[in-house]
Amino acid sequence: MSYNEAEQQVLEIVKKHTDASQIIIFAPSLPWEASMFQRPQQLARFLAKQGALVFYLQPLRSWPPVFDEVEDGLIVCQAPSDTFHVVPNAFIYALTWNIPLLAYFPSQRVIYDYLDEISVFHGEQVRLQRDHGDYLIKADLVLTTSQNLYNQAVNLRKDCVLCQNGADVDHFSKAIHPSSLPDDLRPIVEKGKPIIGYHGAMARWFDYDLLRELAQKREDLEFVLIGVDHDQSLQESQILEAKNIHWLGAKPYQELPDYLAYFNAGIIPFEVNQITNATSPIKLFEYMAAGKPVIASPMQETVRYGEFVLIASTVDEWSKQIDAALSYRLDEKKQAVLKEAASINSWAARASLILEKLAIIGASPRKLPWYWRLQSGEGRLQRLLRLIGRGIKVWRMVGWRGFVKGFFYKFADQINTLRRIPFFKRPRALEETYLLEDNSQVTLYTDDDLLFGEYWPRRVLLGQRDQPEVKISLIATVYNEEGNAVEWADAILSQSLLPHEIIIVDAGSTDRTLELLKERTRDSQIHVELITERKLILRLEEIWQLKRPAMRLLLYPTLAAVRIRIGLKIFRPHSGLTRIQKWFAVGTLPWINKERSFLIKAGRSFQK
Structure with missing residues (x-):
């Protein structure tokens, strides 16, 4: 499939959904079938249910591209981001950590979702903070998931929207009438004790000490934990040594109601700190939708729902609130209140709010x-x-x-x-002939202009077009490298970027190094000169001094000097042997081991 075919497929999908109120593209973030079905996936589903056409891009790509309409109006795709240049007016949904990916989308209309404290995200914090601030200003619509985050964002963006997490009410209400008992939960249920349950990530903000003390105090209860050990903090906590604490691991999202059905209460035992005070716990609303009373630590977002949530801080308070929650099972009014709260805080309600704001933006673009x-x-x-x-x-x-x-x-x-x-500039012709490799991503080189569309970001390799060729002389100093000489010579002569001459200075090797080099370079089309300088080598680094006699023999103005097994330095002999620093990118590999010469590195870092 060519790019044109992929773009045509996008256009056909758009044409099929001409009645869509908005086109929203979710920039790659979380896999659709992730172990935890979180806010981006939920918003994508319910925005589609509310009448938007949603493209949810997977973080992993495939070729040919895949467009899978998993629900009406919801397309889960694996495709290059710039395929969507054919829908330039679409809104792009972005999170703090994937803002750099917006560069690949032609549309400048952005929905920025500020969903957690910045310090939670992996990545360089200065960059994350800078991007966050920029898109609080630039985005067409800014969403915040908690009152704490809203209070921070509103200083810079007065029209930001408080849009907390929610619940798929229809899905979790299945827990009210269970259909089956999961096998790994059966032994716990058969004990006949009340089950106090938690589902979600097990991470450093979970209050393991609190749960350990609570389990010791309340041996009449069984505590069930469901979710991934996000940062191995669960194993390190050693709380699983308690006989009445059970970790069942992560469960598919579709199966969660089957487990929640047997919870007598749901808990959110988090440490109260800057991170958790900025969190809108999805499980809070999912417990409500499942008809389960909720006990939670006094975080800002749980305290806001104090009418529906039992708040506890100490172990004694938690014990009392659990008893209160267990009495709710027989109170129909309490059950009705929980269901009403879940409906108000559903993902459907959140999606409706977002589409309402997008409609206003479409009518009056923001300045x-x-x-x-x-x-x-x-x-x-x-x-x-x-x-x-x-x-x-x-x-x-x-x-x-x-x-x-x-x-x-x-x-x-x-x-x-x-x-x-650097104190000395690199030769201009050298700079214009070679393209430095960006080690942070894969770089493709091709002379086929039809492989990618005209809009694909690219840099022309000027050396292939109209720039003068840089002629390079390679000086290699060597001493007793019999085991490496053949591999070194083969590597040098097989590179896509070749020197115009090679001068090998042998320091009087006592093994077969010189013999092997002569044999390996005999049929080379490159001029190869072998010089023997019989000097006493007192220190390994003194081998570098042997390049001096080779300077007089150079035919070309730019010199690359190497010693096998050490690395690269570059000189311009016509400038008094001035060292040119940082001629090519070796930031992550400052020294080249074994048989890796300048040309080996150049073959990876430059393309001629």
Whole structure:
């Protein structure tokens, strides 16, 4: 399948759903069939149910692309992001950690979902904070999942929307009338004791100490935990040594109601801290939908629902609240209140709120703040305006103290940057002929212009077109490398980027190194010169000194000097042997081991 065919398939799907109120593309984040069915998947489902056409991009790609309509209006796809350039007016749903992926979408209409404290996410925190602040300003619609996050975001974005998590009421209400008893739960149920259950991630914010003490105090109860051991904190806690604490592992989302059906109460025993105070626990609403009374730690989002949630801090309070929850089973009014609360906080209600806000945005597009609109363009004035705009953003987000702190760190970073600036520039022809490899991603090289669409981000390899060729002389110093000589020579002569001459300086090897090199390079089309300098080598690094006599023999102006097993240095002999620093990217591999010469690295880091 070609790109044009994939794009045509997207257009056919759009044409099929002409009555869709909005087109929303979920940038790759969580796998659709993940062990935990979370907010992005739930919002995708219910936005589609509410009349939007939703494309949910999987983080893993495939070729040819896959478009699977799992529900009416919900397309789960594995396809390149830029396939969707044919729907330029779609809204792109993004989370804090996948904001960089927005660069691959042609649409600039963004829904930014601020769903957790930034420190929870993996990645470079400075980048995450910067992207977060930028898209609080730039996004067409900003969603926040808790009152705490809303209070933070509203300083920078007055029209941000409080849109907490919710529950699939129809799905979890199945727990009210159970159909089957799971096999791994059966032995626990057969004990005849009340079951106090939890489902969700087992992570560092779970209060393991509280649960351990509670289980010791209440041996008349069975505690069941369902979910992944997210960060191995469960195993480290050793709470599973308690006889009445049972961990059943992660369960498929479709099976959760079968387990919740046998819970007498649902619990959320979290530590109360900055992270949990910013959390909107999905399980809170799922317990309600299942008709289960809820006992929770006093986090901001659980306290807000105090009418429906039993709040407890100490072990004694938890014990009393569990007794109160167990009495709710016989109270029909309490059951009715829980069902009503679940309906109000359903994913359907959340999706309706989002579509309502998108309809308003479509009728009246949002304007960026004045200090952000001044940032476009180049030149010194624009750079100054950009700096002022970012300063205002930081001040509005974190106040004067945070602004001064950020200014200090930025100043320190600039000083460190100046320290890293090379004193000598790399040859211009060299810079324009070779393309540095970005080690953070896969780089594809091709001379087939038809392989990718015109809109695909690319950099032209100028060396293949109209730039002058850089002629390179390679000097290699060697001493007693019989075991490596053949492999080294084969590697050098098989690279896509070859030197124009090779001068090998032998330090008087006492083994077969020179003989093997002569034999291996005899039929080479490259000019190869072998020099023997019989000197006493006192230290390993003195081998580098042997390159000096080879300098007089150079035919070409740019020199790459290597010693087998050590690495690379580059010189320009016509500039008084001036060292050119950082000529190519070796940040992650500053030294090249064994038989890896400059040309081996160049073959990976550059394409001619």
